[in-house]
Amino acid sequence: MRGVLVPFLVATVACALPPPRAAPRQDRPRYDVNVRVARPFRSVAGELGVTFTPNRPTDHLVFRLWPNGPSQLRAGSRLDVGGVTSAGRKLRVERPDPTTLIVPLGRTLAPRSHITVHTSWRLRLPSTHDDRIARFRDGLRLGTFLPLLAWDPRRGWLTDPPARILAESAATPAADFDLHVRTPPGLRAVATGAELGDGHFRAHAVRDLALAVGPFGVESAAEGGVTVRVAATQKLRQARVALALARHALAALASRYGPYAWRTYTLVIPPDLPGVGIEYPMLSFVGRGRFERLIIDHETAHQWFYSLVGNDQARDPWLDETLATWGQTRLGSQEFPPPQGVPRGADRHVGAPMSYWDHERRWYFYGVYGAGVKALHSLGNDAAVDCALRRYVARRAYSIAQPGDLLDELNRVIPGAERRLRAWGIHR
C-alpha cells in the first residue's frame, strides 16, 4: 500500500503547490527596430539596434536570418543586412550560409558586459501565401522577419540548420523590443507588443515579433486582466466569433497552465491565409475555414508552449507542437485529422529533430502533433500530465526549455513517465 500511497501524495502536493513562475532574465537582449512599409508591398526596410549581454564569455555574435531558409528563399523571400556597426565602428561579418550572420568582435565579451550593434535591413516579400511572410491585396503579414540573436543562456549560440519543410527552426531568447512602424495612409499596423500609438509598439520579454499591416478593423474585449483583440479586414461577424473563441481559450488555458504572461493577446485574420494558424508571441495569425476553433485553441496554447516557454524548434520540435496540440485537446478541440496510411513506426519518433522530418515529411504532422499527444495519453492520467505542464511552465518561463526539463516534471507526478515515453522516441 505504502508503495502506491507515497508517489500519490508526492503528486498531490506537487499539483496543489506549483513553484512560483520564473522571471525573465535581467540580461535579456534589448532591440530597437524601425520598419518602413510602402505600397506596393514588394519589400519592407528599416534599421535595427540591439544591446546584448552574455552570461558566458563569447568573442562573436550570431544572428539568424530565417526568411532565408530554403523553402522561404525558394518562394521569393530574402532578408539582406547592411553593414554592422558598434559605437560608430564598422565590424567585419561572416556569412557561412544564407540563414546565419556571424559578427566576430575581435575581443572576448565578458559575462555581464554588453555590446550594442546597429544595422540596416531590407526584406523582399514573396507572392505566395502559405508561409510566415506574405503580401496580400493592400497589406502584408510578417513573422520571424528580422535578424535575431540566437543565444541560449544554457548552451551559447544556436546554429541548427533550417528545416527544409514548412516548419519552424528558430530558437531565440526572450528579449525586449521597441518597434516603430511607418505605414501608408489609411492602413493600420498590428504587432506583437503594447500599442502606444502612432505605429509605436513595446514588447516585454518576447522571443520574436509579428507584424501585419492592412485595412484592419479591430474588435477587443477584456478577459481576466488581458485585452484580447481580433484584427480583420472584413466580415465583422467572423471577428466577433474569433474574439469569443480566443477569450474562452485564454481563460481555460490560464486555469490549467498558469496566467497568460502579457497584457494583450491579438488574433489577426489576414485575407490571404488558408485554414491554418501561425503563432508568435502575443499574436497569432488565424486562417479561414472550418477548423477555426481548433486553430484558435492550438495557436493560443502556443502562448504557453513556445511563446512563454521556448524551445529549440530545430532540435526539439515536439516540445512546442506536441504540447500545443495537447492543450488544444484538453480544451475539447479535436486533434488535426490524421493523414491516410500512417505507418506503424510513425509513433516511435515523437522526439526526433527537424533534420529527421526533412526526410519523413509525409508523417511530420502525425509524428510530432498526433503521436505526441497519444504518448502523453498513454501515461494514463491526463490531469497529472496537466499538473506536470503547469510546473514546467512555471519553472521554465521565458527560457529555452529542453526535453529533460519536461521529463523531470512528468517523473515527479507520474513515477516512471520518462521510461515509458522512450517507446515513443522521447528522450532527454
Ligand SMILES: [Zn+2]
Ligand atoms: Zn503549432
